[in-house]
Amino acid sequence: xxxxxxxxxxxxxxxxxxxxxxxxxxxxxxxxxxxxxxxxxxxxxxxxxxxxxxxxxxxxxxxxxxxxxxxxxxxxxxxxxxxxxxxxxxxxxxxxxxxxxxxxxxxxxxxxxxxxxxxxxxxxxxxxxxxxxxxxxxxxxxxxxxxxxxxxxxxxxxxxxxxxxxxxxxxxxxxxxxxxxxxxxxxxxxxxxxxxxxxxxxxxxxxxxxxxxxxxxxxxxxxxxxxxxxxxxxxxxxxxxxxxxxxxxxxxxxxxxxxxxxxxxxxxxxxxxxxxxxxxxxxxxxxxxxxxxxxxxxxxxxxxxxxxxxxxxxxxxxxxxxxxxxxxxxxxxxxxxxxxxxxxxxxxxxxxxxxxxxxxxxxxxxxxxxxx
Amino acid sequence: xxxxxxxxxxxxxxxxxxxxxxxxxxxxxxxxxxxxxxxxxxxxxxxxxxxxxxxxxxxxxxxxxxxxxxxxxxxxxxxxxxxxxxxxxxxxxxxxxxxxxxxxxxxxxxxxxxxxxxxxxxxxxxxxxxxxxxxxxxxxxxxxxxxxxxxxxxxxxxxxxxxxxxx
Numbered sequence: 001x002x003x004x005x006x007x008x009x010x011x012x013x014x015x016x017x018x019x020x021x022x023x024x025x026x027x028x029x030x031x032x033x034x035x036x037x038x039x040x041x042x043x044x045x046x047x048x049x050x051x052x053x054x055x056x057x058x059x060x061x062x063x064x065x066x067x068x069x070x071x072x073x074x075x076x077x078x079x080x081x082x083x084x085x086x087x088x089x090x091x092x093x094x095x096x097x098x099x100x101x102x103x104x105x106x107x108x109x110x111x112x113x114x115x116x117x118x119x120x121x122x123x124x125x126x127x128x129x130x131x132x133x134x135x136x137x138x139x140x141x142x143x144x145x146x147x148x149x150x151x152x153x154x155x156x157x158x159x160x161x162x163x164x165x166x167x168x169x170x171x172x173x174x175x176x177x178x179x180x181x182x183x184x185x186x187x188x189x190x191x192x193x194x195x196x197x198x199x200x201x202x203x204x205x206x207x208x209x210x211x212x213x214x215x216x217x218x219x220x221x222x223x224x225x226x227x228x229x230x231x232x233x234x235x236x237x238x239x240x241x242x243x244x245x246x247x248x249x250x251x252x253x254x255x256x257x258x259x260x261x262x263x264x265x266x267x268x269x270x271x272x273x274x275x276x277x278x279x280x281x282x283x284x285x286x287x288x289x290x291x292x293x294x295x296x297x298x299x300x301x302x303x304x305x306x307x308x309x310x311x312x313x314x315x316x317x318x319x320x321x322x323x324x325x326x327x328x329x330x331x332x333x334x335x336x337x338x339x340x341x342x343x344x345x346x347x348x349x350x351x352x353x354x355x356x357x358x359x360x361x362x363x364x365x366x367x368x369x370x371x372x
Numbered sequence: 373x374x375x376x377x378x379x380x381x382x383x384x385x386x387x388x389x390x391x392x393x394x395x396x397x398x399x400x401x402x403x404x405x406x407x408x409x410x411x412x413x414x415x416x417x418x419x420x421x422x423x424x425x426x427x428x429x430x431x432x433x434x435x436x437x438x439x440x441x442x443x444x445x446x447x448x449x450x451x452x453x454x455x456x457x458x459x460x461x462x463x464x465x466x467x468x469x470x471x472x473x474x475x476x477x478x479x480x481x482x483x484x485x486x487x488x489x490x491x492x493x494x495x496x497x498x499x500x501x502x503x504x505x506x507x508x509x510x511x512x513x514x515x516x517x518x519x520x521x522x523x524x525x526x527x528x529x530x531x532x533x534x535x536x537x538x539x
Contacts, residue, residue: 025452058451097474100473152482204480204485207507341512
């Protein structure tokens with residue numbers, strides 16, 4: 001058996017050479033979604049929008065070094081004097097892969113909070129619109145500039161991590177209705193007056209993925225009255241999420257809690273009604289009817305129900321009046337038809353409710369989506 | 373100890389050679405060796421066979437056939453995923469290994485709890501994502517690609533073995 005290792009080595013060289021192929025590789029892909037929405041009410045005509053049109057461009061320089069990007073057009077066109085429509089780079093980063101447990105990521109990066117922010121293609125979620133929670137609480141698609149580390153935690157326990165140092169957000173953009181959403185800097189001349197630290201831990205099993213994330217950063221951005229420290233006007237976000245699939249059934253849920261300690265000072269400085277705590281989440285249950293009706297089919301016709309409950313003013317600082325319409329409850333029922341995995345036709349009906357019972361309504365939505 | 377020493381020297385030579393030749397998307401020989409050792413045990417004899425345009429590794433110990441393995445590539449979202457499939461002498465799937473994963477997300481296909489769903493399957497078995505093979509959220513594209521790749525490679529190895537192209 002002494003010669004066995006030599007045979008092994010020669011055999012391995014033969015395999016290594018026979019499976020070698022081109023070193024560099026450029027790929028183009030994309031995803032997009034078009035939507036029709038019609039809210040109940042006397043003066044609310046239906047509206048159609050090419051919500052997102054995204055071109056995905058990636059290049060691998062070698063097995064270690066890769067570039068990834070997404071270029072997005074929102075609402076079909078951009079015109080001066082129009083609030084709608086944006087052209088934006090949604091991600092653009094370099095990955096330097098050193099080990100399975102260590103990749104260095106640098107550039108414009110998706111913040112690893114919740115699961116939808118990083119995995120947001122329309123073929124990956126039910127409902128025409130993303131959950132409202134993933135707009136008003138977790139401000140998807142949230143991306144900022146910076147660097148960090150990610151990888152699988154050795155030992156095969158199914159754990160993976162990401163940890164990034166990114167630019168912070170600006171309290172100037174915070175609002176009562178949408179929390180921290182408009183405080184994002186999105187890669188444009190981003191101020192590093194206040195940095196942020198964010199990370200995520202995921203545990204995966206066949207059919208199950210559980211995640212927990214945090215984000216901590218300052219938001220003062222040099223505003224007099226909010227302090228000049230790196231972490232002045234701190235914002236702390238914690239989130240937890242889970243996804244489970246078995247047979248035709250799937251369940252998913254996301255929850256988050258955001259603390260804005262200096263909400264009182266922020267509201268004084270900018271005349272806003274920002275909550276000192278933003279909290280909530282949603283749970284969704286779905287079932288692929290074809291798993292029952294046509295078990296041999298690879299198509300999917302999924303019916304789902306989602307219940308969201310969140311409040312962007314779960315707590316308010318003294319001096320700020322709590323607005324009951326911001327304590328929202330949204331029930332969505334709908335159908336998702338996927339003839340193939342990468343193309344989707346969607347329809348849903350939403351019941352919008354809130355604690356004060358004013359301005360409630362219902363919305364019918366139809367949409368298509370694709371990814372390739 | 374001389375065996376172990378010789379083995380590490382041989383591997384070092386292979387590593388140096390393959391690095392100099394610039395096979396950056398080939399399976400790293402050290403990873404391939406570790407995978408074969410993990411699946412078939414230590415002190416296994418490995419012979420390299422050519423079938424059509426493919427390379428098949430034949431594993432034996434003391435003149436007794438243990439099984440075969442081969443390496444394949446499938447495209448995930450946009451990058452090749454390099455994987456190994458090993459079958460035993462009765463053409464049952466012994467194990468699957470992910471040798472190189474290059475995508476930014478979806479690396480969970482390398483986790484053992486997912487890979488072990490393939491063990492004991494044969495070319496005749498149905499391997500459908502969401503049915504026999506459970507998926508992993510956030511890694512569905514890789515799950516689909518690797519499952520299709522494994523199915524094709526098991527079919528090839530079984531056909532070659534049963535036709536006598538490898539024995």
